[in-house]
Amino acid sequence: MPENNYVYKSGEGLNEEVVLKISQMKNEPLWMTAFRLKGYELFLKKPIPEWGADLSTIDFDKVHYFVRASDKTEKDWNDVPAEIKETYDRLGIPEAEKQLLGGVKAQYESEVVYGSLLKRFSDMGIIFCGMDEAIEKYPELVKEYIGKLIPPGDNKFAALNTAVWSGGSFIYVPKGVKVDLPLQAYFRINTANMGQFERTLIIVDEGAFIHYVEGCTAPIYSTDSLHAAVVEIFVKKGARCRYTTIQNWSKNVYNLVTKRAKVEEDGVMEWIDGNLGSKITMKYPAVVLAGKRAHGEILSVAVAGKGQHLDAGAKCIHLAPGTTSRVISKSISFDGGRASYRGLVQVSPGAKNARSKVVCDALIMDKDSRSDTYPVNKIFESESTLEHEATVSKIGEEQLFYLMSRGFEQHEAEAMIINGFIEPISKELPMEYSVELNRLISMQMEGSVG
């Protein structure tokens, strides 16, 4: 990659100068510069978490923390790994999108296709733009909310994100506005532009509804191996937000994400989270149920294959009476992969009649693969209910024989069993996602058997 393709590229490693430079390049107001510096300070202080996946192999000094691309940062299509290209072909992804997903093209002619859609949203009073643009155009709104739910020092990777964040979305949905169409229309475009250190902020005002979709099922080839995103969502009284993520990063990526939503009275937050790719993922979408009768759902599926450790889970913090939460976690490990569920349910004193239900189902495909469950419950209110169910199953010989005896090959039968296993989650996904998810699982099974 010739150096002169970049407008700016930070050197390897991180120091205060790099942080300042990023802020300066983006022409940010002083408060944002201070916010970043605070993040940097805390990043240095915070230890690397040692309670989860093995992060000891991350070399922070080898990471480029900021790359601002010029209009053409074209990598060579030949550099994209063959198996990823093959997957694109088999999923039938159009040529232009392939280039984008493969990281070959940085930009995409999306205006023509999506312009009218964006206009429809803006006519409803919805603000939907990149974070950089939001800081420029709606500084007061951003300032009021950013870092309030996930403070700079929340954890090492949130601190890192605070210091060097770049890209991500800002969404504000005004009171009472309900968006029937998921904001997914330009999912692939969004994803490919997704930075290493994305920062997303969503505010759903009273009585409003939005469904936001990020990521995509097709594998994303990234040469940047460290990804640390932060997503903060504010769900106001009687509002509802559904946030769907599918990540399929290439198998060299550390994907360390902090996601949290605060839900006011009678509000509803739903996290739907699918993890297919990455080398290591650590991600525990959280709902802070702050208002009476607030409800949170976290539905997740993790598919861990060779060389992968997906440590995913959920956090439900009940602060008010009558709050309810539901967690469904489905994990599949195959070909030596490891999938873990790590969850927290906390009920604070006074959160009377709080109810939480956690269901963790793990499917282990072979003896080399592994699944773990680490649930933590902190219940400080006696008048509350917590249910926890966990099942671990190996793929059944009887199920396999049964399906094979109907004429299906072993990998087809396995894919049928797995797709059935994750059906409670996949049926919640937008149609094209669930179809593509099923096909990807079929392809992975074919690979692991063959």
Added chain:
Amino acid sequence: MIKINNLHVSVEGQEILKGVDLVVRPGEVHAVMGKNGSGKSTLAFTLAGHPKYEIKSPKSKSLKVESGAIEIDGKIIDELAPNERAEMGLFLANQYPAAVPGLGSTSFLWQIYKKKNPSTGSGRVVTSIIEFRKWIEEQAKVLDLNLELLKRGLNDGFSGGEKKKMEILQMLVSNPKYVVLDEIDSGLDVEALKKIATTVAKVAKGLNIGVIIITHYSRLLKYIKVDRVHIMEAGVIKKSGDSSLIEKIENTGFGDNDNRL
């Protein structure tokens, strides 16, 4: 033609079948009867290729390389996977079919249908899932199966009788040449039994299918015309005869100690 030749089968090291011989031609209906533990279900699983059931040729025969224990239409199938046997037209209706939660019943039936009725040639009558859904619902109605079940996961939460009907629906979409029904009558009330038997009889005759009915009881055989009856005992076929044998069993049982019939 299914040809079973001196079949010895072990499960977890224990020999269950000790030399079974049986020939079933297209269009013939055979009943294999016997007490619990006589080896009837082992025969069914072995035919379909369940990995737990190991075919072990006795030493004295091991030099006869050319002959297998089981042949279908002249091809030795001893080593074939269950799906390869299905491709040759073998269908097993299970006594206890597994449940696969989340695998939609209708979509599963449609996938079997597409696999077993290639779009080329005259095989496929129904061409879209919408048409197929209508068609399968009609079949389900004939069997008096609650249509709501077709929307559920495969056999998920089905009663014993409902599972049996689902097996028969799978048989209908599989376009089989040979059908093995393993205790299809167990757990069925008389009405359900009649409906399943009539359907099997109709399909067997219409498509010239070779049928092996494995059963403990003779009641199913009132509704299907049987060509040959075989009595199994302790892993071998002890006696074979025409349908008059059924009557004898009804009167005298399988043996001296069995009064259950």
